[in-house]
Amino acid sequence: MLTSFDFIENFNYQNIIETLQKGQAIILIKNFPLLDYEFQSFINSIGNAVKENRNNCRQEIFDVKISKQNNFFTSIANSPLAFPLHTDCADFDTIPNCVGLLCVEPAIKEQGANNFISLDKIISQLPETKIHDLLNKKWKFRNQSRSILSVDNGSFKICYDRITIESFSEINDKEIEELNNLDKIFETNSFKIKLKKRDLIVFRNDLFLHGRDEIDINSKRVIKRIRFNVS
Ligand SMILES: [Fe+2]
Structure with a gap:
């Protein structure tokens, strides 16, 4: 579930690309340099980074850290x-098929751990009828109408974000219960990775769900994020 490399010792682009293409594991690279250009050039050596308007200088990196404007996050x-x-x-x-998260400053103690569940694990926990439902029923993700599960080239893909579903459309009580049940399955089968300073993790966004634990309001946690595509 976790394949580890060390940036200084045994790091190899081809291994990383192949591991991402297989999509079975989350990749952890220890001792990664804390420089934006190193992060950008690494990601662009294994795939194509996505530029977004909300990123630093509208480029490829977004700083995940506590930030307020007029008293609102x-x-x-x-x-x-x-x-x-x-x-x-x-x-x-x-939807970009990969995400990279570089830990510049970890949260203290056990706070802010990242949570993951693989799509393989999800499929193994669902009865056939539920899989059939998730392949067929479309949900509204803002302006996109998508099923939670899909099949691409003979393999399953997942797209799930309850906050987006519920923020932009009304869902009925039966649907709320459906999502509650799904969330429960995801949560009970997920695992945690507590990132240390200079840990970089890269993972498939279409084959893993990810989340994070709460952090203290005064936390200095800084995670740099790049979304990208591998082919
Ligand atoms: Fe995320």
Whole structure:
């Protein structure tokens, strides 16, 4: 579930690309340099980084840290709140298939751990009828109408972000219960990774759900994020 490399010792681009293409494991690279250009050039050596307007200088990196404007947190990513398991960019026209998170400053103690569940694990926990439902029923992710599960080239893909579903459309009681049941399955089968300073993790956004635990409001935690595509 976790494949580890060391940036100084045994790091090899081809290994990382192949591991990401297989999509079975989360990749941890220890001792990664804390420089934006190193992060950007690493990601662009294994895939294609996505530029977004909200990123630093509208480029490829976004700083996940507590940040307020006029007393409001600038986004959920910039708040101390826990993040339930989700897919990034579930409402984008094209969803990036990978995410990289570089730990610049960890949260103290056990706070702010990242949570993951693999799609393989999810499938193994669901009865056939439920899988069939999730392949067929469309949910509204802002302007996109998508099923939670899909099949691409003979393998399953997942797209799930309850916050986006519930923020932009009304769902009925039966649907709330359906999502509650799913969240329960995701949560009970998820595992935690507590990032240390200079840990970089890269993972498939279409084959893993990710989330994070709550952090203290005064936390100095800084995680740099790049979303990207591997082919
Ligand atoms: Fe996310």
